[in-house]
Amino acid sequence: MTAAPDAGRRIDLYRSMLRIRRFEERCVELYSASKIRGFLHLYIGEEAVAVGVLNRLRPDDSVVATYREHGHALARGVPMDAVMAEMFGRAEGVCRGRGGSMHLFHAPSRLYGGNAIVGGGLPLAVGLALADAMQDRDGVTACFFGEGAIAEGEFHESMNLAALWRLPVLFVCENNLYAMGTALDRSESETNLSVKAASYEVPAWSVDGMDVEAVSEAAHRAVELVRDGTGPVFLEARTYRFRAHSMYDPDRYRDKAEIEHWKERDPLLVLGDRLRDQGLLTDDVQAGMERDIGAEVDAAVAYAEAGTDEPVESLTEFVTTQRGAR
């Protein structure tokens, strides 16, 4: 088998993950420098999930994500400079500084947040899918959430409703094993999450969330099922966050050895090693990628630095369409 036909696509998967990694590493520096404030939840270690799933969606599909969504925004095609400007709270930010890190929305990409209520995005995704179904469109709504959301009623209500009405939702559970500091086996009586989803008569399976190609293949199959009218599908991606829950988190609840163990399965290493073995990722290619991404991140930071603050007079804009707050 020749690797050539999909070599470009596989390199793109790698580049897309590397781009998210480098963006967030810079965010950490900017947070330490107080350029970015508030909560900052890093996706480092989990990049294969967003990249693997989103490369299987079409532009007319919809995406709902959580507060750990920088990777989803970038992989979905939201311009990096507008994302960075949002983190800086600038008028040039994708949400004009109203949302910040946790609430990235982007109409042209059909990215509907950025929801910081655990489980809160699932009903919304069901509704987006309902709108597609009622208007006879064949769009798919991809809904990302952590395994912590499975303890929320909104997970169960939404799975049931989507299954009952056979709505085109791809539920993607990013199982990084910890809901903030609470390990999965300390919050769920049944830790095999696909079993829970399957109880709603939803096709459900798990995939290695550190292997972007495995995620991409699983997503391809899942998206086809959803688009063909099967109804919702539940995909569990088993992954791990290498950093703490947020920048405030001292990370006292995890063994360092466990973190190191998972880092051996860094999604950049898993695919990178495979591509290097196959001669597709040479040192030159890697260096070129790093250079380009570094330049893009530099440019995004410069854009955010040079950005302007929204005038305080605009404080109550966007509360309602026709009226300010009264």
Next chain:
Amino acid sequence: MTTATQTVRMTYREAVREAIRDAMRRDERVFLMGEDVGRYGGGFGVSLGLLEEFGERRIRDAPLSESAFVGAGIGAALGGMRPIVEIMTVNFSLLALDQIVNTAAALRHMSGGQFNVPLVIRMTTGAGRQLAAQHSHSLESWYAHVPGLRVVEPATVADARGMLWTALEDPDPVVIFEHGSLYGVDDEIAADAGPVDLDRAAVRRAGDDVTLITYGGSLPVVLAATDQLAADGVAAEVIDLRTLRPLDTATVLASVARTHRAVVVDEGWRSGSLAAEVSARLMEEAFYDLDAPVQRVCSAEVPIPYARHLELAALPSTARVVAAVREVLDGG
């Protein structure tokens, strides 16, 4: 025979039903979703017959999952539909508060104006039917507290007929409260009744002696009090707020500038009530117009009890409104 507008007599319940039917016929994007809105005909009989006319695709019986079907309404609105979501009672709406407050109300602002949520949520509110503490509360002020929502409450049959139209034209989420005790009230309304202006409170009675400010299920109570007062030569002006957020303060201020006295009648609990908001605005903006302190007639601070006499004792009554008016008249 003149060309005067033809009228038709209908109940408040029928008016809401006609409003839904009318909206469904006018706009393909409109659909109704909620618990028992289809086969059962609505918990309070509002949607009876609509399933037969419009089918299951547009009259959607939802499982008992308030959060999911309200959130689904938000998502469907974002996706180009014009959902009407019915929640059986305001008490049940608490199970969907996350979606209403954290998503529907916040989404437009949070996204920097990229998305708006043209969603209408209807729910029953209020006491008076011996349904006790989990089906009788008036939590309008909670919703009226939240920026991003428009909150309305039709107190008349004409408004029940017209407010839905206006609400569906609003690009932002609108919460419509329907007081359970009003469903059976009937009245003559214009046969061709159209949308109503939701930006303005309505003056239901004109008078120069005192301004009575109320909304929703308390309007009949206030009007009955007004009749009693009129018999004693007191001309009360009655303002029906209609829209609880944003409040039409101007109409209230204009009235109080003439009457110099005000009583606010609100079925919500007194502490943190809508009546508190109205009276605070009067203090801020009409202080020097007032000849007496503003009085409030609210529900007693108790979960609404079952027993008839206890329930009645908890609620604003005609006698309490009359007494409050006497108080402000004497206070001058």
